[in-house]
Amino acid sequence: MKKQITISPSLLACDFLHLENEVKSATDAGVGMLHADVMDGVYVPNISFGFDIIKSVVSVSDVPVDAHLMIKRPYDYIDVLKNAGVYSVTVHSDFDSPEVVRETLEKIKASGMKAGLALRPMFGANTLKDCLDICDMILIMTVEPGFGGQSFMQDMLPKIRAVRTLADNTGREISIQVDGGIGEATIGDCAEAGADNFVIGTAFFKATDRAAAARNFKIAAESHR
Numbered sequence: 190m191k192k193q194i195t196i197s198p199s200l201l202a203c204d205f206l207h208l209e210n211e212v213k214s215a216t217d218a219g220v221g222m223l224h225a226d227v228m229d230g231v232y233v234p235n236i237s238f239g240f241d242i243i244k245s246v247v248s249v250s251d252v253p254v255d256a257h258l259m260i261k262r263p264y265d266y267i268d269v270l271k272n273a274g275v276y277s278v279t280v281h282s283d284f285d286s287p288e289v290v291r292e293t294l295e296k297i298k299a300s301g302m303k304a305g306l307a308l309r310p311m312f313g314a315n316t317l318k319d320c321l322d323i324c325d326m327i328l329i330m331t332v333e334p335g336f337g338g339q340s341f342m343q344d345m346l347p348k349i350r351a352v353r354t355l356a357d358n359t360g361r362e363i364s365i366q367v368d369g370g371i372g373e374a375t376i377g378d379c380a381e382a383g384a385d386n387f388v389i390g391t392a393f394f395k396a397t398d399r400a401a402a403a404r405n406f407k408i409a410a411e412s413h414r
Contacts, residue, residue, distance in 0.1 A: 191385070191414060192362065192364055192385040192386075193221075193385065194221075194380070194385055194386075194387070194407050194410045194411055194414075195220075195221035195222050195364070195385060195386040195387065196220045196221055196222075196387055196389060196393075196403050196406050196407055197220065197221065197222040197223065197224040197255060197366070197386055197387060197388045197389065198215045198218075198220055198223060198224065198388075198389055198390070198393040198394065198403075199224045199226060199368070199388050199389065199390035199393075200212070200223060200224065200225050200226070200238075200246065201224075201226045201237060201390055202390030202391045202393070202394040202395075203215075203394050204394070205238075208242070208245070208246070209245075209249050211394065212246050212249050212250050213249060213250065214399055215250075215252070215393070215394075215399065216249075216250045216251070216252050217399075217400065218393075218399040218400040218402070218403045219400060219403055219404075220252060220393075220403050221252070221253075221386075222252060222253050222254070222255050222276070222386070223246060223250065223252050223253070223254045223255065224255050224257060224368070224388045225238075225242075225243050225246065225254055225255065225256050225257065225275075226257050226259060227239065227240075227243070227256060227257065227258050227259060227260060228259045228260065228335065229259070229260040229261060231260070231261045232259050232260050232261045232281070232284055233259045233334050233335035234335055235335045240266065240269050240270065240273055243256060243270070243273050243275060244272075244273035244274065247273055247274035247275065248274075253276035253277065254274070254275050254276055254277075255275075255276060255277045255278075255279065255305070256270050256275045256277070256278045256279065257279045257305075257307065257328065257368070257388075258278060258279065258280050258281070258284075259281065259334050259335065260284070261284055261285075262284075263278070263280045263284060263293055264289070264292065264293045264296060267293070267296045267297055267300055267302075268300065270300075270302070271300040271301065271302060275302060276302065276303060277302055277303035277304070277305055277325065277326065278297045278302050278303070278304065278305065279304075279305030279306065279307050279326065279328050279366075280293055280294065280297075280305070280306065280307065281306075281307045281308075281309065281334075282306055282307065282308055282309075282312055282316045282317070282320075283309065283312065283316075287319050287320075290306070290319075290320060291319060291320050291323070294306065294320055294323050294324065295323060298323060303325040303326060304323060304324055304325050304326075305324060305325060305326035305327065305328050305366070306320055306324050306326075306327055306328070307327075307328035307329075307330060307334075307368075308327070308328070308329055308330060308348070308352075309330050309333065309334060310330055310331075310332070310333060310342055310345060313348060313351070314348055314351035314352045314355055317352065317355060321355060321356070321359060321363070322359065322361075324363060325362075325363065325364065326363065326364040326365070326366055326386065327352050327356060327363060327364070327365055327366065328366040328367075328368055328388075329345060329348055329349050329352060329365065329366070329367050329368075329384070330345075330368055330369055331345045331367050331368065331369035331370055331371065331375075331379070332368075332369030332370055333369075334369075339369055339370055340370050341369060341370030341371065341372075341374075341375045342369070342370070343378075345367075346378055346379070346382045347382075349365065349367065349379060349382035349383050349384055350382045350383055352365055352383070353365055353382065353383025353384075354383075364385055364386050365383055365384045365385055365386065366384065366385075366386035366387070366388060367379045367384045367386070367387055367388065368388035369388075371387050371388060371389045371390075371392065372389065372391075372392035372406075373392070373405060373406065373409055376389075376406055376409050376410050376413075377409050377410065377412065377413035378413070379410075380409075380410035380411070380413040380414050381413040381414065384410075385410075387406065387410060389406060392406075393406075
């Protein structure tokens with residue numbers, strides 16, 4: 190059974206001078222999720238925003254917030270994210286040893302949040318073998334993590350297909366999220382490959398009519414499934 194298409198605007202691309210208005214605009218556009226990229230300047234060469242910002246976002250929107258942790262010590266902040274009201278937390282497959290990655294995913298689940306595992310472009314679908322049984326979502330990075338506004342990597346499409354197959358073979362409902370260079374020109378290919386959750390930054394927040402943009406993204410994805 191195909192999962193519902195979800196459009197997830199990336200807050201990294203919004204106007205932080207008017208954050209509340211940006212969040213409310215995304216909410217009013219009817220999106221399914223808000224994507225919050227947390228970067229520590231260590232795991233990736235950039236620093237974004239912290240947990241107080243995420244808590245503020247949660248307080249002004251009823252749209253689920255998905256925290257994407259591009260940091261070296263995500264385990265230490267699971268309780269903070271739970272208390273902030275976050276819906277799901279995604280960590281990267283290579284932030285530490287496979288044992289620590291799994292322990293972190295288990296803590297996310299035990300906290301009552303959805304657990305996601307992200308794969309940077311260099312890591313293949315086989316990276317998931319030790320954790321797929323506890324993941325609610327797999328995030329396939331279609332750019333190198335760390336900065337917004339990058340171009341989509343077409344060579345990630347076979348990996349999306351491979352991960353979709355692995356996920357379906359578990360018999361569990363696992364969402365496949367893609368992040369990086371997603372817009373009207375690329376969303377169809379990703380949907381055809383098996384993605385159902387689309388992180389869209391610049392293409393959403395730069396749209397003149399964000400509600401229309403969200404609808405068009407969803408239609409484009411649905412038409413390629």
